[in-house]
Amino acid sequence: MSTDKATDKEKTVVKSADRVLDIIELLASDVEPMSLMDISRVLDMPASSTYKLLQNLLSRGYLETDRQEKLFRLGYKILEIGTKYTQNTSLISEFQHVAQRIVDEMNEAVYLSIRSENNIMYIAEKQSTQPVRFVSHLGMKLPLHATAMGKMLLSRLNEEELIRIYPDDQLGTLTETTLNNRNDLNAQLASIREEGLAYSNSEAVQGVQCVAAPVINSQNQMVAAMSISIPKARLSDELWAKAGSMIRQAAKELGLKIYYQQV
Template identity: 60%
Template sequence: MKETDKTTTTVKSADRVLDIFELFAERQEPLNLSELSRELDLPPSSAHKLLQNLLARGYLETDKQGKTFRLGYKLFEIGSKYAQRTDLASEFQYAAQKLVDELNESVFLTIRNGDKALYIAEKQSTHPVRFVSHLGMQLPLHATAMGKVMLSGLSEDELGKLYPDKLLGRLTETTITDFGELQAQLRRIREEGVGYSMGESVHGIRCVAAPIYGAPGQITASLGVSMPEARWDERTWERIVQAVRQGAKEISTKMSYLP
């Protein structure tokens, strides 16, 4: 066999193994050989060999009759070991760099501190005109996209305890000051998975943010991208929204693999 043929065969086999993992993860139920062959358009003989190899290595498990298969302990063991070397700050830096490379807008990471959004990490764009935070800076949750995203993870009772008098301070002319409007925005964030700030904390700065989830499924932080209104256009904004969603999802996935 030529070296190029061998390389092609190896890559194809690796793709098939990854296809198997992704299929099981998507279906979230045991599959038999016929179902797997049909879903992945694989000859039963080839599928059988791959399944047996993965079974032997612990990447798949089977029932007592050996008829159906599901993901095995080895994948979770790898995820657990990965999580032991993972922390929020380092995962943010990796994801934020990708966002800056793609969008060239500033990226921020915040956590909740009472009724404030605490800025704990950032990655700046190369534009001379940009929003620059100071690490340790705190802004009211209701006045920032990242803060509103974290508020969306609270129950109505928790929200009421945080704002017992339902009074919301104003930072700019567009800051939300009506508690009912805040509740409505939080409902939309829960549905859409992203929150927005249109100059509500800093005049002339727009921000979109998405939640970062921890292992228990609770919002532990927020990822946001800010841009000056002068650079805003609908097409660019939509790209930013989708990129922030994906970036937060990637960080959440990595952070939720806890031992």
């Protein structure tokens, strides 16, 4: 192979990489989803080339689209990578401070998660000193519909997005009480949107109840969910009510500290 051909190939590879980054940066700068033609026009790229790049980004989770694949926006993978980068910085650090106050007050475990495809992924936790407790590990994944944090993350999705995640009426179970019907899920999501809290009742781990609240950024986007888990053996009405109140306030505080200070 000649030097000129090698140079031409190198330029082509770099140009493709630049175009991928241009697409990501464009969608990151625009709150509203964009169409193929709008992306092609703004970036001055051929529609055919733009389409192929969009399909590659979709398949890897860097973009998401509607059911007709007409509008595109950033996908879960961008947040997942960003979260990995910030594990020792602001979001995780502030979570530790906020969660510690809950542990000091209630001595129950607190968790932080993000969406990873059809699952939640645990990215931080603050454990209690109780002898009986649910222990996760960073990076652990559980189905969205089976967890309080997952239901909270699902509550911001529209019907088309939910159908794409759950094309069948049966959702799958982890325990005998796991929510397993899409109609039942939709009913719960409607309640979550109204109340601002999500619940799970031994749906992912037998004998453990959880309550979750959303972490919202300055663009009113849900970027994570935060929860308190309590084994049923020591659950009381008073403790459960306190958990809901504390996780709501803590998640709101975390969002304000991390995102609104950067506006």
